[in-house]
Amino acid sequence: EAGVAQSPRYKIIEKRQSVAFWCNPISGHATLYWYQQILGQGPKLLIQFQNNGVVDDSQLPKDRFSAERLKGVDSTLKIQPAKLEDSAVYLCASSLDRGGEQFFGPGTRLTVL
């Protein structure tokens, strides 16, 4: 069974530029999560989808971050414009349903210069 796929694996941008990350969850998983992991910290949930609806986006900086999961399968996370403090690893995870075991992708390492 294929795991959670993410691309790109690495991205370097200048501050104030835009960037987008893509995630393809495990087939059949209804719940999709985006986490931000800053160096030296644990992953922090940014947004949780149940199918194509948002369950929790309380920690998403909505002035610059947006995410969508239009067809209830893959998802895109966008940052526009990026700030230096957005440098982090962005992890996507999926689970069969809410409360289920979360399977993580390898992450996208973003560096903002």
Added chain:
Amino acid sequence: DQQVKQNSPSLSVQEGRISILNCDYTNSMFDYFLWYKKYPAEGPTFLISISSIKDKNEDGRFTVFLNKSAKHLSLHIVPSQPGDSAVYFCAASGNFGNEKLTFGTGTRLTIIP
């Protein structure tokens, strides 16, 4: 406000000995706890969990202990093997796992051959 704390950033243990990783939490609403293991350039993978209705859960070489009165949990690995070298994250959730996960900052475990 760090609700889940792992106060030891790193730990070194001889191969074959017991590794003990500790985690403290402050939120009384947490009732479900998990340990994740993370290798470099990979996403975290689920290791073991425990519900607040239990004080111990065992899976092979891995045992998690929960002390609710002290708001403390620990992960025991015995015997430790070189492949156990990784970063270990403690995570907590409410509503028996149906709430979002709050992660600790991680402990880097190094097993010395």
